Amino acid sequence: MSKKKQELQVAALENGTVIDHIPSENLFTVVSLLGLEHMGNNITIGFNLKSKKLGKKGIIKIADKFFCDEEINRIAVVAPFVKLNIIRDYEVVEKREVSLPDELRGIVKCANPNCITNNEPMPTLFHVVDKDKCVIRCCYCEKEQTRDEIEII
Amino acid sequence: MENRSLVTIADHSKQKILYMIEMAKQFEKHPNSKLLEGKVVATLFFEPSTRTRLSFETAANRLGARVIGFSDPKATSSSKGETLKDTIKMVSNYADIIVMRHYLEGAARYASEVTNIPIVNAGDGSNQHPSQTMLDLYSIYKTQDTLENLNIFLVGDLKYGRTVHSLLMAMRHFNPTFHFIAPDELKMPEEYKIYCREQGINYVEHTDFTEEIIADADILYMTRVQRERFTDLMEYERVKNVYILRNKMLDQTRPNLCILHPLPRVNEIAYDVDENPKAYYFQQAQNGVYAREAILCDVLGITLDQVKEVLS
Numbered sequence: 001m002s003k004k005k006q007e008l009q010v011a012a013l014e015n016g017t018v019i020d021h022i023p024s025e026n027l028f029t030v031v032s033l034l035g036l037e038h039m040g041n042n043i044t045i046g047f048n049l050k051s052k053k054l055g056k057k058g059i060i061k062i063a064d065k066f067f068c069d070e071e072i073n074r075i076a077v078v079a080p081f082v083k084l085n086i087i088r089d090y091e092v093v094e095k096r097e098v099s100l101p102d103e104l105r106g107i108v109k110c111a112n113p114n115c116i117t118n119n120e121p122m123p124t125l126f127h128v129v130d131k132d133k134c135v136i137r138c139c140y141c142e143k144e145q146t147r148d149e150i151e152i153i
Numbered sequence: 154m155e156n157r158s159l160v161t162i163a164d165h166s167k168q169k170i171l172y173m174i175e176m177a178k179q180f181e182k183h184p185n186s187k188l189l190e191g192k193v194v195a196t197l198f199f200e201p202s203t204r205t206r207l208s209f210e211t212a213a214n215r216l217g218a219r220v221i222g223f224s225d226p227k228a229t230s231s232s233k234g235e236t237l238k239d240t241i242k243m244v245s246n247y248a249d250i251i252v253m254r255h256y257l258e259g260a261a262r263y264a265s266e267v268t269n270i271p272i273v274n275a276g277d278g279s280n281q282h283p284s285q286t287m288l289d290l291y292s293i294y295k296t297q298d299t300l301e302n303l304n305i306f307l308v309g310d311l312k313y314g315r316t317v318h319s320l321l322m323a324m325r326h327f328n329p330t331f332h333f334i335a336p337d338e339l340k341m342p343e344e345y346k347i348y349c350r351e352q353g354i355n356y357v358e359h360t361d362f363t364e365e366i367i368a369d370a371d372i373l374y375m376t377r378v379q380r381e382r383f384t385d386l387m388e389y390e391r392v393k394n395v396y397i398l399r400n401k402m403l404d405q406t407r408p409n410l411c412i413l414h415p416l417p418r419v420n421e422i423a424y425d426v427d428e429n430p431k432a433y434y435f436q437q438a439q440n441g442v443y444a445r446e447a448i449l450c451d452v453l454g455i456t457l458d459q460v461k462e463v464l465s
């Protein structure tokens with residue numbers, strides 16, 4: 001019964017996108033990276049749901065919204081293993097994953113306090129050096145950082 | 154508009170480095186000209202650096218340009234809270250080139266993005282100092298007649314020394330063999346050793362600094378071991394006299410050996426070395442003017458052919 005209910009929650013979109021397997025601790029970061037708080041769409045956010053893989057997970061369902069790669073890939077920094085389900089007419093028509101883009105603009109704070117980006121009102125810019133290990137390099141101070149050090153603006 | 158700024162030496166190809174050396178050579182033959190007559194060069198030094206500033210200003214003056222700028226940011230609007238962007242945009246209205254030294258890393262890259270006039274990076278924090286690298290390369294070329302296949306010994310602070318890191322990267326085109334001589338606390342960082350392996354650059358590490366070790370050096374690049382770099386002051390006391398070059402260590406060295414130092418020197422080169430013909434650090438500083446004349450012309454789009462034509 002409970003399983004059925006959960007399936008119902010997930011499947012209840014007519015058209016739109018379901019973002020599943022978001023690590024619970026990063027759910028609200030994902031929400032703000034996607035700018036969901038500024039959207040007028042019908043959005044359901046599930047928090048601390050049970051997950052075999054993650055223990056606890058978050059899930060986001062957005063009605064009538066289909067992301068382009070650039071919009072959605074920015075969340076790969078904090079949620080690299082999410083599953084996207086694209087729903088049309090109550091059917092999952094496409095399953096996708098996210099991958100780090102080549103560049104991260106205005107998303108990540110540079111870990112170097114002496115970097116110009118931490119001292120001027122300006123957006124940060126990082127090149128992704130290694131997509132698998134999530135190594136990024138600041139385009140300004142040229143210092144590298146890894147996933148553990150990454151802080152979202 | 155194409156931005157001809159010089160932010161990092163890493164952007165330069167082998168061909169471009171040799172081209173810049175050739176241009177510096179022209180200026181060594183004819184330092185004074187009117188190539189930049191009517192131009193205004195702004196030297197913005199947000200952090201004091203007398204040597205670099207005087208060298209750039211000399212270069213600009215010898216080319217006939219006029220120089221404006223400041224050497225003490227306390228006297229400028231940045232101390233009132235003006236952003237770097239606003240300062241750069243304002244000065245861009247006055248000058249044709251901005252030569253900038255800044256205490257923050259990445260400042261030069263950012264400055265080059267907010268203006269259409271060329272920015273010459275005269276040092277951004279611990280990040281890059283490309284004009285120093287250019288004059289180092291020119292000095293090596295001049296003394297060895299080539300940049301290819303040299304044994305280059307880097308001595309002292311290899312951890313924080315910005316100049317040795319940039320030199321290492323710029324030399325990747327020329328099949329060098331590097332010897333890194335440093336105390337454990339100031340060893341060449343792992344990222345640069347990885348870089349060497351990726352680029353196929355040979356290197357050997359030493360902690361001893363002796364006559365025998367430097368016997369087959371072509372270039373001996375000395376840097377200052379600074380007390381404030383040590384977390385363990387006992388270690389500093391132990392090594393502070395180890396990385397000092399003395400004249401008697403040079404007896405068995407190669408005749409073509411050339412001793413370089415970015416200056417200022419404190420005690421890492423004994424004064425008795427100064428009279429040795431292998432000591433080259435003061436000429437190296439002089440080469441800085443020619444290298445910087447070449448840089449100022451290049452960022453303004455003046456080509457080697459045009460330089461040759463005017464100077465001939």
